[in-house]
Amino acid sequence: MVYVESKGSSFDEGALNAITAARKLSDSVTAVIAGSEADVAAKALAKIEGVDKVVIAKDSAYDHALPETTASLLKALQEKENVSHIFAAHSAAGKNVMPRLAALLDSQQISDIIAIEGEDTFVRPVYAGNAIATVKTSDPIKVITVRTSSFPAAASGSSAAASEEQAPAVDAQALSKWVKEDVAKSDRPDLSSAKRVVSGGRAVKSAEGFQIIYELADKLGAAVGASRAAVDAGYCDNSLQVGQTGRIVAPDLYIAIGISGAIQHLAGMKDSKVIVAINKDADAPIFQIADYGLVGDLFTVLPELKEKL
Ligand code: FAD
DSSP: OEEEOEETTEEOTHHHHHHHHHHTTOSOEEEEEEETTHHHHHHHHTTBTTEEEEEEEEOGGGGGGOHHHHHHHHHHHHHHHTOSEEEEESSHHHHHHHHHHHHHTTOOEEEEESEEEETTEEEEEETTTTEEEEEEOOOSSEEEEEOGGGSOOOOBOOSSOOEEEEOOOOOOOOOSOOOOOOOOOOSSOOTTTOSEEEEEOGGGOSTTTTHHHHHHHHHHTOEEEEOHHHHHTTSSOGGGBBSTTSBOOOOSEEEEESOOOOHHHHHHHTTOSEEEEEESOTTOTHHHHOSEEEESOHHHHHHHHHHHO
């Protein structure tokens, strides 16, 4: 079973990677979607390859993925469907809902897996990706979050649409209430799923200086990322932070500009397919993992690069 976070009338795309992970253990996957427009979102979900059945909980109580209500729903469905594995993306919602579900099921949560070795054995990074742990569980019900960049997204367009079923009503206590969210709006691609990412670091020096990163990103149709130093200095919004305490990305192309390559930054981008580093210090650690390196002052190099592009 895969918990799919609803986003109004659509769903969070991280679920597609969680579905691929679930399919490593079973050909038939049940997807669960909950929220006031879950029935609309379910239509697209039913066409995802590998999804056999979509369970729909159309109820505004499940909007915004509040963990108390959502975990109670998933527990009821686990009991009804008698499933052995419950997956979700390792997103803010997944990290919020799944540990609570695990506690309700008296299981130990298995977080942020990057590979599956068997039905009880999973691989996950620890120490900001500096070591890889293989963990084996003896719990009968496995509650798992999936690092989305480690599993390809399940494709849409399966010829036979999955069956749809209404979830049973669940008497979940509303212990918390959603108040509001402030989401940074952007026309650029979403950082977590973009094919290209251009990131700026402390060397960009100011919010005005960061403009040059946006301009290069726009030339390349890329998402914008940043190091924590750039975020902490207020050069850009903290939703752009890449790394251990930011987003984990694995695009086809990652360009790190004026970023030294601290392990906490690498933890968020080292699985990118092609890494380009621009830094004026030839000994900067980022060059150790870069496929292409350009030693130079970003304020000279970027205008030139932009013009050539
Ligand atoms: P710096 O390390 O200061 O590097 C700036 C680089 O720019 C240098 O290499 C310099 O040579 C180069 N440079 C300077 N001027 C120019 C120029 N004109 N042209 C070209 N190059 C130039 N960091 C993250 O990024 N993400 C995280 O999620 C994160 N989580 C953390 C969690 C913890 C618990 C801790 C302790 C730290 C975390 N950090 C994280 C911080 C991390 O350790 C580094 O401090 C941070 O990544 C450094 O950012 P930076 O590379 O932009 O800055």
